[in-house]
Amino acid sequence: MPAIEHLRPRPSGHRSGRDRAPGFLGRMRQRRAQRDYEASVLTFAYTLKGEFRDACEYLRVCHYVSVAAGITVRTPRVGEVRVGPPISFTVELMPGQEPEDFRKPGRRMAHTLGAHGLRIEPLAGRWVRLVLLEADPLAEHFGLPPVTAGSGTETVLLGRTEDRTTLGHAIADPAHLAVQGMNGSGKSAFVYGLLAQLCAAPDVLVAGSDITGLLLGRVWDDTAHREWQVVGTHDLEAHAALLEQLVAEMDRRLATIPRREDKITPTVTVPTVLVVLEEFPGLLRAAGAVPKPKSGKSLAERIVSAQLRLLSEGRKAAFRVLTLAQRFEATAVGGGYARDQFALRLSFRVPADSLAMLHGDDARPFGQEHANADPGIAYLSGLGRDCERIRVPHLGDYGEYVDRIQSYGRRAES
Ligand SMILES: Nc1ncnc2c1ncn2[C@@H]1O[C@H](COP(=O)(O)OP(=O)(O)O)[C@@H](O)[C@H]1O
Ligand SMILES: [Mg+2]
Structure with a gap:
C-alpha cells in the first residue's frame, strides 16, 4: 500500500451556503x-x-x-x-x-x-x-511525429526523459551508437523511428548489414540507400564484402581530408554514412559457422576487423556505426575495445548485469527494475549525459515504417 x-x-x-453569510x-x-x-x-x-x-x-x-x-x-x-x-x-x-x-x-x-x-x-x-x-511519467505513449530531417546536422528525436525533456541527436555529430535489449524490448522499433527521420536527408546514407532483413533491405528498394545494404543469411560473404567496401570508402575519405582540417565535412556528394549493424552478434555467430578458408582470415574475423576499423577511424571520415545486440558482451560485439568506441549507449529491457556492462557501475542501482521494463523504455548514457531513463518515440506498426521509407527515402539520382 x-x-x-x-x-x-x-x-x-465544510462550506456554508453560497449567498448566506456564515452565522x-x-x-x-x-x-x-x-x-x-x-x-x-x-x-x-x-x-x-x-x-x-x-x-x-x-x-x-x-x-x-x-x-x-x-x-x-x-x-x-x-x-x-x-x-x-x-x-x-x-x-x-x-x-x-x-x-x-x-x-x-x-x-x-x-x-x-x-x-x-x-x-x-x-x-x-x-x-x-x-x-x-505519483505515476510513471514514461507510461504515456510517445508517438513519433511525421518529421524527416533535411540534413544530418539536424536533430532527430531520441526520446523523452522522466522530467519531459525531449532528447535529440544529430547524426553528423561524431558518435557511434550502441543499442542493446532483449528480444521484443523495442530495439528495432527504435531504429525504425531513427531511420524514418533520416531517410530523406540528402547528406545521409543509410548503409549496413541486417540478417533479419526487416530493418534494411526490401523496405529500402528504389532508394539511394539500398545498394549499400546487405540482408539475410543466405550469402554471409556479402556482409563481410560490404563492410570491407565501406572501410575502403572510409580510407579513401581519410586520404582526402584537406590539409588544414582534421575531419570530413559531410555534403550531398560525401554524405554521413550511417552503418547499421542489426543483430550483430547473430551475424558473427552465423559467420563463425562458415568453414575457415585455407589461407587468410575467416569470415567472422573479416567482419570483426572491418567493424573495428569503422569504429576506431570512422568518426573523422563521417562514418557512424549503429550496432544492435541483445547483450553488449565484449565477445559478442568484437571485443572490449570495440565496445568502448560507442559514445551514445541505449539499453532497452536487459538483465541487470547487462545494464551495468554497457553503462558502468553508476547504472547498477537501476538494474533490477529495468529488467522488466516495457518495450520502448530505455536507459541512455553518453554525450555528456549521465545514465537516464527515457521513453523512445514509437513510429507505429511495421507497415508505417515501410510507408515512411517508401514515401520519403532519398531516391537515387538518375
Ligand atoms: N517505443 C515503443 N512503444 C510502444 N511499443 C513498442 C515500442 N517499441 C516496440 N514496441 C512493441 O514491442 C514489440 C517488439 O519490438 P521490437 O523493436 O521488434 O523489439 P526487438 O527488436 O528489441 O526484438 C513491437 O512489435 C511493438 O509492438
Ligand atoms: Mg529486433
Whole structure:
C-alpha cells in the first residue's frame, strides 16, 4: 500500500451556503476546520520529513559526524513542504552535495515515500525542490511525429526523459551508437523511428548489414540507400564484402581530408554514412559457422576487423556505426575495445548485469527494475549525459515504417 496515502491531509469539505453569510456557529466551524487543516498539514510535513530522513540515512545521502558520544548522522535539511498534488518539498544541499546526487537514489527515495519517482528542480542558492511523482511519467505513449530531417546536422528525436525533456541527436555529430535489449524490448522499433527521420536527408546514407532483413533491405528498394545494404543469411560473404567496401570508402575519405582540417565535412556528394549493424552478434555467430578458408582470415574475423576499423577511424571520415545486440558482451560485439568506441549507449529491457556492462557501475542501482521494463523504455548514457531513463518515440506498426521509407527515402539520382 502506498505509504503516502494516509499521510495526505484532508482539507475540510465544510462550506456554508453560497449567498448566506456564515452565522456565529458557521464561523466557529470554519475556524475549527481551518485549524484542523493546518494541524494536519503540520503533521503531514513532520511525518514526511521523518520518512525522508530515514530514506536519506538508509540510502547514504548523509554525512557521518564524529561527536564525543559516537557518530551522528546528518541528513539534508527539509524546508517548505507542499501538500500538492504533486507533493513536493525543498531541501538544502549539504556541503559537497549537488542536485544530481539525488538522481540515483531518487527512485528508491520516492518508493519509500509512497511515490513512483522523484523530479529534482534546482532552486536558488543551495536549495532544490524534490517533487514526488505519483505515476510513471514514461507510461504515456510517445508517438513519433511525421518529421524527416533535411540534413544530418539536424536533430532527430531520441526520446523523452522522466522530467519531459525531449532528447535529440544529430547524426553528423561524431558518435557511434550502441543499442542493446532483449528480444521484443523495442530495439528495432527504435531504429525504425531513427531511420524514418533520416531517410530523406540528402547528406545521409543509410548503409549496413541486417540478417533479419526487416530493418534494411526490401523496405529500402528504389532508394539511394539500398545498394549499400546487405540482408539475410543466405550469402554471409556479402556482409563481410560490404563492410570491407565501406572501410575502403572510409580510407579513401581519410586520404582526402584537406590539409588544414582534421575531419570530413559531410555534403550531398560525401554524405554521413550511417552503418547499421542489426543483430550483430547473430551475424558473427552465423559467420563463425562458415568453414575457415585455407589461407587468410575467416569470415567472422573479416567482419570483426572491418567493424573495428569503422569504429576506431570512422568518426573523422563521417562514418557512424549503429550496432544492435541483445547483450553488449565484449565477445559478442568484437571485443572490449570495440565496445568502448560507442559514445551514445541505449539499453532497452536487459538483465541487470547487462545494464551495468554497457553503462558502468553508476547504472547498477537501476538494474533490477529495468529488467522488466516495457518495450520502448530505455536507459541512455553518453554525450555528456549521465545514465537516464527515457521513453523512445514509437513510429507505429511495421507497415508505417515501410510507408515512411517508401514515401520519403532519398531516391537515387538518375
Ligand atoms: N517505443 C515503443 N512503444 C510502444 N511499443 C513498442 C515500442 N517499441 C516496440 N514496441 C512493441 O514491442 C514489440 C517488439 O519490438 P521490437 O523493436 O521488434 O523489439 P526487438 O527488436 O528489441 O526484438 C513491437 O512489435 C511493438 O509492438
Ligand atoms: Mg529486433
